Amino acid sequence: MKIAIFSNDKPKSRTFRNKLSRELRDRNIILTSRDPDIVVTVGGDGTLLSAFHRYAHQLDRIRFIGVHTGHLGFYTDWRDYELPELVEALTKDSGQSVSYPLLDVYVEYFDGGHDHYVALNESTIRRVNKTMKSEVYIRNELFESFRGDGLCISTPTGSTAYSKSLGGAVLHPRLEALQMTEVASINNRLFRTLSSPIVIAPDEFITIRPDAQEDYILTVDSFTHRVRPISQVTFRVAKERIHFARYRHMHFWDRVEDAFIGSKQSHVKRS
Template sequence: MRITVFHNSNAKSVRAAADLTNKLKQQGFTVVKDDPEIVITVGGDGTLLSAFHEYVHILDRVRFVGVHTGHLGFYTDWRDYELDELVASLKRDDNEKISYPLLDVSVRYAGDNASTHYLALNESTLKRLSATMVADVYIRDELFESFRGDGLCVSTPTGSTAYNKSIGGAVLHPRLEAIQLAEIASINNRVFRTLSAPIVVAKDEWIDIYPDPKAKDDYVMTVDRFMTKKRPITAIRYRIAKQRIAFASYRHMHFWNRVEDAFIGEKQHK
């Protein structure tokens, strides 16, 4: 089995990654950088996001495993003191996996005939830097609302617990094949009205955002935590991607247990 150990620059992560690499080699695994079968990330959820974008071109043949060197994250099922148990699980690997939906982001830039595609594991946002953002929002080619505010966020079910939650979005179970649109500080008064609530869109539907062309040079789009190259945007289409991300299911925490652990803490027993 070909395994990549992908880590961040934190000293604790660097030590854990080196220790894990040695343990893998001792057990006969091949540790590689290119074309892995499994990518083990050591760090946190941000590290896994970076690894996802590094290996996004081989999602059809790679599985991910997350090792956390801090608090347990949403994409990390193992802790840095459990490396022996992780390696033992890899030895028993039977190719089982659990997969989650991804967000397809199709962007049309001014002056380009073709769209540029990105994949997001968590979310994509569109914001305006220096003034109120104005944009028309279409759902399945029908005008839904004319938005005014700070920005818009479209998230995956797994990404619903990230930035989406912080702006008032709902938490979706990752088995749901859906995407969610959440408004960021929308303006609602007698003149301008939006739904001002999260919208969950089915997998056979799509969301189009058309920013006001008069301010197209002032918009910033992000894909996960990465800012795309600043270019004038004429339209963005969001939909469920054909590709999915796969995690090796050696020990995958139940989603709602993960949510409870991350946001509520120790369960209160009456």
Template sequence: MRIAIQANNNASSQAARQKLIKGLKQANFEVDVPHPEVVITIGGDGTLLSAFHRYAAVLDEVRFIGVHTGHLGFYTDWRDYETDELIAALKRDSGESTSYPLLDVLVDYEDGTTAHFLALNEATLKGTSGTMRTDVYVKENFFESFRGDGLCVATPTGSTAYSKSNGGAVIHPRLAALQMTEIASINNRVFRTLAAPMILAPDEWVSLRPEPFQEYVMSIDQFTAKPAMINAIRFKVASEKIRFASYRHMHFWDRVEDAFIGEKKPDAL
């Protein structure tokens, strides 16, 4: 098996990386190859997001494994002190995986060029100089004229991130849906929006058509760019999926409880 390892710069992550490389080589795995079958990330969810974008063009060829060196993340199933157990699981590997849906983003610029992105968590569009003004379409049908700070479109796993902080629902990743949440929308006698999260079916898409002569900041997961003038952005559920090697995969709602509630379990009846 060909394995690539990506770690953040924290001392604990680098130490775990060296230990894992040594153990994998002793177990006769090919390590840090340019075309891996498995990508192991060491750090947290941010490290895994970075690795996802690095290998986004070959998602059908790789599976991911997350090792965390801090708090439990939504994409990390192993701890840094469990390298021996992880290597043993890799030895027993039979190709099992768990898939999560992704967000497909197509940007149409006013100069006639286009750009295509995949997001694991979410994509956002925000104004940088005052209120952002954009028309919102569901499929090809006009839905509303939005006025506010911005809009966030998230995947089910991304529903636990920035989307949740904007009042979005938490969506189980087996639902191949996307969710749009408003960021500080303006609602008064002149401007009206839905003022609630929208959850779209897998065969639907949402498009934003901003009013001209505005400045924006667009983000795809944790990567931010100040784009050229935008004619339209289309968001839909991607045909691609990310796959995780499912030797050990915590139940989604257990992750949610651990991340946001963490209370003592009630005594058994």
């Protein structure tokens, strides 16, 4: 088995990375950043997102493990004080995993060019200084004419990220679906949108056709792309999936409760 360790540069993460590297080498496990079987990320969700995009072309044969060294990690199952347990689990690995759906983002430009991305959390399209005007289609049928700051399309796991802050619902990752949430939509006698998040089925897709302008910003997870004039962006459930090595199971709603409410921990402390 070949393992890559992908870490941020914070002292706590570097210390854990170095200790983990020594422990794995002592067990004759190959450490390499090229064609690994497992990628262990050390940091938080941002670190895992960076690793995901680093290895996006190898998703069919890579499993990820997240180690949390900061304050909040939704994708990270392990804590930095659990080094012996993690090493033991890696040593006895039997290929177990759980997979989550991803977002396919296909961008077409007025000059005939195109770009293709895969997102773990979400993608947004926004205009910088003025109102974004765009037509929104579902399966090539016009759904609404949008006016506002922008639109966010998220995966089920991404529903706990930016989409949630926009008022979107939290979706269980077993749902093969996408969610679109509005960013500061304009609703008056002239402009009218649904003004509500929508969730679409896996065989459907969303196409956004903005007015021809040059000041749009397209984001894919935490990465920002200032792009040339966009003809349209199409979002659908990706063919690829992300796979996490799961040596212990944490129920999705327990993960949500722990990340955003924490009432169980508070109850334990009070007890």
